[in-house]
Amino acid sequence: MAAITYEIDKTEKTYVAFEGETLQELEEFLYSGQIFKDCCGYIVYEDETKRLELSIAALKDYGVYLGFAGEEDVWLSVCDRSNLCNLLDVWGDGLYVSEGLFINPALAWDAICQFVENGSRSSEIEWMSYDELPEEGNCIC
Numbered sequence: 001m002a003a004i005t006y007e008i009d010k011t012e013k014t015y016v017a018f019e020g021e022t023l024q025e026l027e028e029f030l031y032s033g034q035i036f037k038d039c040c041g042y043i044v045y046e047d048e049t050k051r052l053e054l055s056i057a058a059l060k061d062y063g064v065y066l067g068f069a070g071e072e073d074v075w076l077s078v079c080d081r082s083n084l085c086n087l088l089d090v091w092g093d094g095l096y097v098s099e100g101l102f103i104n105p106a107l108a109w110d111a112i113c114q115f116v117e118n119g120s121r122s123s124e125i126e127w128m129s130y131d132e133l134p135e136e137g138n139c140i141c
Helices: 023-030 105-118
Strands: 003-010 016-020 039-046 051-059 063-069 074-077 087-089 096-098 127-129
Touching: 003 023, 016 023, 023 105, 039 105, 051 105, 063 105
Parallel strands: none
Antiparallel strands: 003 016, 003 039, 039 051, 051 063, 063 074, 074 127, 087 096
């Protein structure tokens, strides 16, 4: 059976940390009224054969970034490839992610649920390899 752990901080007015194990706890912490709270962190999916990590950064004005780190590769959610060099500061203190990597929050939430359930990447999202990110771009992974 897989173990799921979360380590996420809300980045709105003050930092509020969350560590937990259930999807319901995460949903209550982050996602209410179809709106993600501004946040940054990761979810770990681990079973007897693999350890996978899903990085998350959400900014209400832009959407949600997801970074999937598999056994040997890293995949990034992508919405607009033409906007990968425009960087957004997700913490307000120098942690930058390319604007083109932020996707629709509802789509991101579905992908988070799928990751928690079986450790897989959602086929509903366009993903790009970390190697495709331009030198001027940035991500969390």
